[in-house]
Amino acid sequence: MGRFHYHADGTGHSHDQDHDQDHEHEHEHDHHHEGSVGDHSGYTTGGLRVDVLEKILGENDRTAEANRSDFADAHVHVVNMMSSPGAGKTTLLREVLLRIGATLRVGIVEGDIETSIDADRLAGLGAPVSLINTANGFGGECHLDATMVRSALPRLPLADLDLLVIENVGNLVCPAEFDVGEDARAMVFSITEGEEKPLKYPVMFRSADLVIVNKIDLLPYLDFDLPAFYSNLRDVNPHVRTIETSAKTGTGVDDVCTWLRSLADHE
């Protein structure tokens, strides 16, 4: 239900649920109620209140839906891969491509501009890689938004792909806020990061469909408390799927491939 409110002319009403989604309607509505003619002739002593009720990231959400519908038309399934910088996304993707490349047609959108060599690290493995143009204005350094992902799509043969993996910018805050049109979110967490991370960044951990616990080969050398990590993760996202991996030794990478394959097989 939209919220009920009064206008300056004393009339009251509530807005539809989708009011804030519909820009055109929104503006008609505004101009109808609060335009400079009619009841609101500018003779009020105080300022005029204009109702808006619009989602701030609504434009991103609409672009994400456009991406989603292009992905559906091309029958490509899309994973948004997120982590803090250096958790192992690119290394893991390399290992995945080496194993899965022959049986699944995978494309990559590379958005991690922390390391400009990531696209090169993924080249030559049979997967087309499209680099995001980061010159996209404010915020372009800390996350990918739907428009940035959209700009990368013309350079990919979408219709020939089964799976598209988007390597997001290394950041545990903003990427979770921006829907880019993905079907699923995979988070790569490295055990070098500390077991309290899910409680510090609950929004991203909660939004994940899969949490990959990477660098598990380092477990004997760290005083990382794995049970405490899982307990913190369950507090935030009780039923999330988890896979322990080492992109270095290859542990668990087959399970990641299986998860990706099941996503791509899903209609």
Added chain:
Amino acid sequence: MRAVHELSICTSLARIVEAHADGRTVDVVHLDVGHLRQVIPDTLRYSWEIVVLDTPLAGSVLDINHIPAVLHCRICGARTAIEVPVFRCGCGSTAVDVVGGEELLVTSLDLAGPRTAAPPRP
């Protein structure tokens, strides 16, 4: 220095406010910001100043209405405001829906009063 997402939120916000202000002067932008949106109010206000600098929206301020995170339990029906990120009802159930705290909305604008003297309304 890395960009903060408050900055990109303000960029989107400015587009919405400009469209709705339609050339009129804006004094206050009222926002609903949920606890789970990871927005730091001071950073948001500061980002707004930067984004609207030298635009028709310069001088307008943000009024940020903080909305707490609230869970609704599908098992016992309880509504619980949470301060720590533990998405579990007091009854032990994890079958909870987030019913508050995810808002990120422009609710309304206060436009500046008329500049020219005008007779009061009858």
